[in-house]
Amino acid sequence: MEALFTGVIVLFMGCVYVWPVVPLVAYPLNRRRGFWAALYCCAIAVLFAVEFRFSRFMLGTFFEMAVYTSAARAIAEATGVLERPREVWRKRHAREVQPDPTAPH
Numbered sequence: 794m795e796a797l798f799t800g801v802i803v804l805f806m807g808c809v810y811v812w813p814v815v816p817l818v819a820y821p822l823n824r825r826r827g828f829w830a831a832l833y834c835c836a837i838a839v840l841f842a843v844e845f846r847f848s849r850f851m852l853g854t855f856f857e858m859a860v861y862t863s864a865a866r867a868i869a870e871a872t873g874v875l876e877r878p879r880e881v882w883r884k885r886h887a888r889e890v891q892p893d894p895t896a897p898h
Contacts (some may be wrong), residue, residue, distance in 0.1 A: 816867075828867055828871060838857070838863060
């Protein structure tokens with residue numbers, strides 16, 4: 794039972810330290826989903842930042858950082874700043890359609 798509790802704590806701590814990066818990488822090629830993911834990450838970060846602000850492991854600081862990265866992503870999505878890089882990415886990595894050799898001519 795103690796090992797399970799320790800495992801859950803370690804998993805939670807790992808999630809806390811990764812949470813500021815989540816809004817930056819969630820749905821990179823979809824503007825609408827990226828915006829909503831950033832708002833969701835921001836809401837969760839605000840709740841947990843308040844809850845863990847006096848934590849010994851600086852958990853509140855990481856959640857506070859997540860609020861800033863979420864706000865930056867939400868603003869970038871709302872203003873359309875990321876559309877040009879998305880278009881370039883899609884053009885660069887577009888799959889070329891190969892003609893089917895078995896199709897009748």
